[in-house]
């Protein structure tokens with residue numbers, strides 16, 4: 001039996017950030033991650049907006065910022081529409097390096113990170129988690145936590161164990177994504193995004209990592225159609241001419257929250273952080289930076305407050321994540337599009353107008 005102030009479930013961006021913050025605030029912290037190593041099997045397109053970096057609770061090391069992009073080329077039918085600077089300027093990061101670095105930060109702050117450690121069961125007293133069963137390298141260990149931070153992603157075991165995992169229409173999106181090499185990118189310093197009928201209210205993308213390497217994908221809430229939509233995307237003439245010599249080297253596909261599986265961000269002594277709480281920016285479901293920021297706030301609150309205060313947590317996250325309010329408004333527009341399965345040209349215009 002292990003007693004700990006804060007048990008963090010999940011060692012992705014949100015969980016590692018939460019572990020770092022809770023340990024820095026003086027709590028004893030155990031972070032359990034089911035993968036054998038932090039930073040492995042990254043499932044992400046790795047794009048971030050440069051403007052959001054300033055909102056992070058730390059300075060991101062330069063070597064994580066792998067490939068700078070000057071803006072986004074939106075495909076409007078066959079017509080490319082270029083946006084540069086400001087919110088359009090970004091970076092495709094090396095997420096493996098980010099997670100390894102964040103893990104080192106958490107450990108240096110005093111958190112213990114257990115890898116190959118899967119949360120299996122929770123013992124509940126009402127809404128309070130009194131004990132957690134973790135399978136750590138094949139051994140069953142019981143952890144008695146003061147607080148729990150559920151940073152275990154879109155299909156959160158914590159939420160499932162607590163009976164708060166709720167699948168509704170549009171709860172989840174699926175992103176079929178491949179890291180590809182051998183590409184002939186038309187604009188290596190631009191991300192490319194296609195929002196139209198093909199993605200059925202979702203989008204297709206090319207996020208470059210070098211002139212010949214990129215994450216290429218399609219995301220949509222029509223879960224069982226996304227793989228087929230990806231194959232259609234790479235056959236579009238203006239995409240095909242860039243990817244036809246390419247090789248798919250890493251499968252980076254995964255589900256992502258759209259409306260999310262929980263509307264609440266806290267239950268009993270549990271705070272949710274990252275994808276488990278649907279903390280991402282729409283329309284592109286950018287969750288890396290919001291997850292890190294929310295993890296940081298959750299970690300600090302879990303370590304310093306005797307009770308979990310959901311409203312305070314929500315307020316602080318909403319204030320700290322740039323564009324949060326506007327992003328929530330876009331969710332409404334996307335819902336309407338899905339409801340009608342309407343052509344999404346107006347949506348494209350809305351997104352582009354938002355950049356003016």
Ligand SMILES: Cc1cc2nc3c(=O)[nH]c(=O)nc-3n(C[C@H](O)[C@H](O)[C@H](O)COP(=O)(O)OP(=O)(O)OC[C@H]3O[C@@H](n4cnc5c(N)ncnc54)[C@H](O)[C@@H]3O)c2cc1C
Nearest residue numbers: 010012013014034045046047119153175274275286287288
């Ligand atoms: C294909 C794809 C492309 C994306 N592209 C972008 C992008 O370009 N930019 C962007 O900002 N966002 C992007 N996102 C979203 C972003 O990846 C997520 O929002 C982000 O990873 C959320 O971080 P997290 O720490 O909450 O969850 P995760 O990264 O999912 O981490 C959760 C961790 O918990 C662990 N875990 C789960 N269950 C257990 C358990 N029972 N016990 C122990 N450990 C457990 C998992 O192994 C995982 O490591 C993309 C998402 C997808 C699917």
